[in-house]
Amino acid sequence: MTPGICPITGAAATLVQEVSPALLRGLWRRAFKVEPTPLPDARIGVYRSPCGLVFFAPAFEGDGAFYESLYRRLDAGGRVRAAGRDRAEYPHAAARIRPGDAVLEVGAGAGAFARLVPGARYVGLDPNPGAYADRAADIRAEPLADHAAANPGAYDAAVAFQVIEHVADPLAFATDMLRCLKPGGLLVLGAPAWPSAMTAIPNFVFNAPPHHLSWWSEQAMRALADRLGLVVEETRPLPPVPAQPLIHWMGRMAPLKARPDGLWFAARRSWYGSLAVSFLLGRIAAALVPLPRNAPPMFVLLVARKP
Helix, strand or coil, rough: CCCEECCCCCCCCCEEEEHHHHHHHHHHHHHHCCCCCCCCCCCCEEEEEECCCEEEEEECCCCCHHHHHHHHHHHHHHHHHHHHHCCHHHHHHHHHCCCCCEEEEECCCCCCCCCCCCCCEEECCCCCCCCCCCCCEECCCCCCHHHHCCCCCCCCEEEECHHHCCCCHHHHHHHHHHCEEEEEEEEEEEEECCHHHHCCCCCHHHHCCCCCCEECHHHHHHHHHHHCCCCEEEEECCCCCCCCHHHHHHHHHHHCCCCCCCCCCCHHHHHHHHHHHHHHHHHHHHHHHCCCCCCCCCCEEEEEEEE
């Protein structure tokens, strides 16, 4: 991403704040006991685009060592795999896929979505195969760009759930997915939403580089579709699912909350304390209290069709 330039539209974006890589490195080490690789040496800008996208620049995608370490930490007791089997976007995407359709999932993890489309010809791509303990579906450790070059127009549907926020160039990512689609093919993208509970937690480094490099809204998803020349069938906000209650409760329980328009990260003792309290209270609430049926949205979905 070019600092100050929206990676979707190319329009000038507003600098909301700058974040020290030392602050992010310290938060990753303390909160998750992982080394956030890579991070730039210079301060990282957090920008807001007129199209409704918030993005970090310069942006570096987390490498294999970072993700293997992170998911090894998070997956104690199979929590990551359990949450991955029940993403908010899954039923909306699966309902649009017909028996016999060729389906490509990018960032497939262990291929949990494949079980929801049993009649489809499913292929999954994932760049970090070591981050997951088991794979029941056809998952390939193949870069999307290489797969698109070798399989142009091969698929009836291309889907990516909570992946586009991890890539440094979301327009190139979506363009490669589009290359894989037949004319009339379906593109389905899901991402964490801004604003949401996730962006309300001060110093919530899980939502920062090198993990999350952009935050999405319905407006931003439509801007992406417009840039790609797609016909939008639906955008919608989605609530968290019962398998993913912790962030909802952390956002609810945080004594201090970041404003929707920022700041989101700061080297302040009060913010460190609020983060710790939100995690402790959030874990208790997640264990004892059912996720509310009217929980505020935490994700955003785009369904669009290639002309």
